[in-house]
Amino acid sequence: MTVFRLPFLLIICLSTSIFTAANDVETCSGIVPTTERTDRISITDYGGVGDGKTVNTKAFREAIYRIQRLRRNGGSVLYVPAGVFLTGNFNLTSHMTLYLANGAVIQATQDTSNWPLADPLPSYGRGRERQGGRYMSFILGDGVHDVTITGENGTIDGQGGVWWNMWRRKTLQYTRPHLIEFMHSTHISISNVVFKNSPFWNIHPVYCSNVVVRYVTILAPADSPNTDGVDPDSSSNVCIEDSYISNGDDMVAIKSGWDEYGIAYSRPSSNITVRRITGSSPFAGIAIGSETSGGVENVLVEHVNLTKMGVGIHIKTNVGRGGYIRNITVSDVYIQNARKGIKIAGDVGDHPDEKFNPDANPIVQDITLKNIQGEKILQAGLIKGIKNAPFTNICLSDISFYVPKTKGVPWECTDVKGSSLKVSPSPCSELISTDATGFCFNQD
Structure with missing residues (x-):
């Protein structure tokens, strides 16, 4: 045959x-x-x-x-x-x-x-x-x-x-x-x-x-x-x-379970590659979360073209979520016409019931965003960690957004530690390094 x-x-x-x-x-x-x-x-x-x-x-x-x-x-x-x-x-x-x-x-x-x-x-x-x-x-x-x-x-x-x-x-x-x-x-x-x-x-x-x-x-x-x-x-x-992908929610969203159920099941998402994706959405182009209670690690996103977006790159979790988001690299992204270019936030997503542990804070660390360009971006970025669990080792490198003059500020940051190289408009003070010891300087 x-x-x-x-x-x-x-x-x-x-x-x-x-x-x-x-x-x-x-x-x-x-x-x-x-x-x-x-x-x-x-x-x-x-x-x-x-x-x-x-x-x-x-x-x-x-x-x-x-x-x-x-x-x-x-x-x-x-x-x-x-x-x-x-x-x-x-x-x-x-x-x-x-x-x-x-x-x-x-x-x-x-x-x-x-x-x-x-x-x-x-x-x-x-x-x-x-x-x-x-x-x-x-x-x-x-x-x-x-x-x-x-x-x-x-x-x-x-x-x-x-x-x-x-x-x-x-x-x-x-x-x-x-x-x-x-x-x-x-x-x-x-x-x-x-x-x-x-x-x-x-x-x-x-x-x-x-x-x-x-x-x-x-x-x-x-x-x-x-x-x-x-x-x-x-x-x-x-x-x-x-x-x-042109749809009504996140184009790609990496998840691993919801609050106490995801923590108990304990199966992470790992070794994920996303490349050469084109599209539009009123929500996020590439998202991690918000359900990440089993953990997400070792993610590579590269060569992505996004237009007419809510958020270009969105990493999202919440208090009570537990789990971790770590070793994430996003590179070579072009974003046109978006409310936000980058958002990393610890106050996104709901809970399945009242049984979740409010002390189960997620760990967000070792996040590298590099070689990202954008135009008609209303806000370059918002990085909002968790008070008792700040996001650490956040690296912004070679990022250039054209942000029209608005009433808002181009970057907002709280409870975050990291560094930056060649970022325009200039990021918030928590991500500005004064020497060559920041996380960005140790990247390959």
Whole structure:
């Protein structure tokens, strides 16, 4: 049988970055091995009809059950041809590729009354926006290995409007479903697909390792609530690159659990790389937090272009959060038209209940922000630590923001210790070094 090879098509002709040399582009290659699958089935083989009216939930579930039971050597490809395939939620299985052809759309039904429920995540203790459980994700992989979602820039459409309206009207009974979620899974690759109108967060790998998200486009209206782009959560060895995101909340947000539940579960997010991301959002371009109770460390963000932003780079936590945020490097970022260029704050985010420990202060240290440019930035930065837990070793280096003259000050800082080099406008006094002993001076 002919080997079915997975093409690497770029959804949009993104410049790698104004900062990146054409012949010096790093990639996620190696985190998830490339898989070639010889066994291929089509959703139409199982009764799938792409007319935008027929509900294909049974077809998707039966096709994936076949892949799970037969266990072909190397796994199987589930091919979705051009057409609009309306379906309820379904689960993926190990050793499979979900392949969306050019013109293929997997579209979520809008029948929220029959949407199945799932238990709350243990590191959150409850649904993220409502007490109790949560609605199951539209496409879910739980405990799976070696799974690919890819294609020829087909679309996964969550039809989130009905969910957004329930949120606005305060009629939600449980937390809204994610568009794509992987739990307790390894070796996951997502590429060359458009994700559109998610009910809640778009791509959510939680308790996972070795995850690659690349060459994707994520779209939702700017006023769509909580439509985060990619949220690695208590996960390790994750790479997000070469993608375009325009949505209603943080474009990329790294998390690791919520207050006492995240502290008890104690699974950090670590070894996360985010590079060559372009997009816009009324919230943050790159965020860490605010749920970081399991800890976040060893994060590299580079070559990012942001426009029409709320905040360019946002590191956020809160009193009672616990955990740590450390060894974070953000470099080569261009921001245009934002309320704030940089925000690092210890007073952001709510609490799941009254059981959190108010003395569980987070540790925020060893944060390097360098080679960042911006124009039409209303405020260069706000760095607000915690009174009894100041943020330490904060380095600002080679940062230049054009800040129009306003009534406010370009930088605000409290409870922070660090240093700076070549920063314009000049940062607050807590970050100005008078000698070569500051944290910035010891960076490579």
